[in-house]
Amino acid sequence: MAITIKEVAARAGVSTATVSRVINNKGYLSREAVDRVKQAMRDLNYVPNTAARSLQGKDSMTIGVVLPSLDNPLYSELFEAIESKLSTAHYQTLLCTSSNLPDKEEEYFSLLRANRVEGIITSSHGDFLKRKANENYPIVCFDRNISTKIPSVQSDNLSGGRKVADWTVSRGAKRVLILSGSTEDLYPIDDRIKGMMSVFNRADIELETAALEFDSSTSVKALLIQKLIASRDYDAVCCTDDLTALMLKRVADAMDYHPLVTGYDGSDFIRTFFPDLTTVCQPIPQMAELMCNLLIEKIHNRSYQFESEYNFPVKLVHE
Amino acid sequence: MAITIKEVAARAGVSTATVSRVINNKGYLSREAVDRVKQAMRDLNYVPNTAARSLQGKDSMTIGVVLPSLDNPLYSELFEAIESKLSTAHYQTLLCTSSNLPDKEEEYFSLLRANRVEGIITSSHGDFLKRKANENYPIVCFDRNISTKIPSVQSDNLSGGRKVADWTVSRGAKRVLILSGSTEDLYPIDDRIKGMMSVFNRADIELETAALEFDSSTSVKALLIQKLIASRDYDAVCCTDDLTALMLKRVADAMDYHPLVTGYDGSDFIRTFFPDLTTVCQPIPQMAELMCNLLIEKIHNRSYQFESEYNFPVKLVHE
DNA sequence: ATAAAAGCCGCAATCGATTACATGTTTGCA
């Protein structure tokens, strides 16, 4: 068994209280006591038991983040922005990824709460979140309308969808494929598509839609895409996220087929390394900052009432 | 304050002992007691306090990961691979990112240990790790030779460097720039450069080296790179990581200057979306798996002695 | 019918540290 404070106290010939004071450098201490305790700690190779310490119930000053995955730079940038913001507010940040599995999401929620995080930022859509909605525990969602009690910080997906479609129409497209990166009926993607459709329908565009299985490997996705565009029927493909757009571009390029392509998300990474991809850019750092501020506000004041949605404007970027 | 076992017990009309038995499914329990306790836990949204539990010597079944950042897909893929592997071994995983700040690394180490993680996987190089080396606490490093007591799981950086250089020479380069993504004298990058140099020197190549500040923004980096290659003096640039290589390629393309370019790391993401970048591919999933296995072994058997290095072979990929 | 076994559950000690409070000693200053 590991050395405890008692053994240190015994060896130094003082009480455990004095040892604790030395460890925390708190209260009055004589030079001599400090020396003796420190010597004893060194002699015994003492390491304080952190579990016992945190049982004393101080604030953990820690916030948890649950994201589906880090494959998409959107999420890694979001996390980095959150971490950085929370860090300046003297909070530490713990991240868990759920691979989009609802069970895992819930398990990680429990883990974080068991570890006494003071609040959670998430992009989960698990139903269990609905159940948590009434707890008044500080939770903020990224781009997920779970409940009126849990705020969704999001960008204006409808408007983003419209902008993409406007641009596509303005470039003269007549037959368009809307390609979703996920088969699930997810909230934000849904709105993006709605936005696109509202424009395309009015413009009398020939429209088709398709979706990829979220958890397919990249090579399977490539094959699916290949099948979808084998007919070369479309003169534009509007994707609901950048990675899908890039994948499509690659596959199409290989076929020497060059439809207009648009993505969605506009992470820094994508814009740096694929500046010629037309995409809708979400203000990730600002969204991260708002989520952090909302969460901290709620932590300090449990009766704080969130709005149910916070919408950020988006902008279309193209070469 | 959070709900404790006492309040659950009160609401269910039983003792804390019974609640604890329900939680741990241990000892004799009546159907009725179980139901009442579970209901009370649900009603109160009870989450057990891990600190208190681990004070009783319970395992947390949680492992911590500390990485410098998630900007590089190398790290996000590494993390995803670790999480997935640990998940099948019934461990949960917590991630912290340190922005390469030694103080933050140390703080996050303390945080993770306070949360009773059973071991830590990290890619930190903070000196504090050296101090921890003697504690016999389970730690495994990714690509960092900190101490003989802490194993470094890495790929063969020397050989990777040589492969890059061989390829560059075979393509007829005469004047080469070695461009490092970091000014710090970091272990793995160092070896990569050594490997490159050993080949270039023998082949009588005109060689220069340069390094970018690690924490500059992408736009600042682009400017620095622009300055470095303004003379168009090199017919090849060997970078110590893929992101630097991509950045260089972009800047050079914009100048209509097309030297040979090589990267290093070979993450899935880069290979999928930049298949024509010549790079050295590290077996990330395998490395992640070994790190997990080593850590778990050490957790189960504290007297297990690690090797000080585990080297994986690398392969050069080019179009 | 009756003892032994099994089932159910509460009391209270325990884990290792922190800290309010109490007690005793010095020091400072009028």
Added chain:
DNA sequence: TGCAAACATGTAATCGATTGCGGCTTTTAT
């Protein structure tokens, strides 16, 4: 010299959960 403030340290309660022990009740077996 006297008395309050500052200093030094110890005692014991406390944090939240676990668990050995013991007592009471219900089965089971003979």
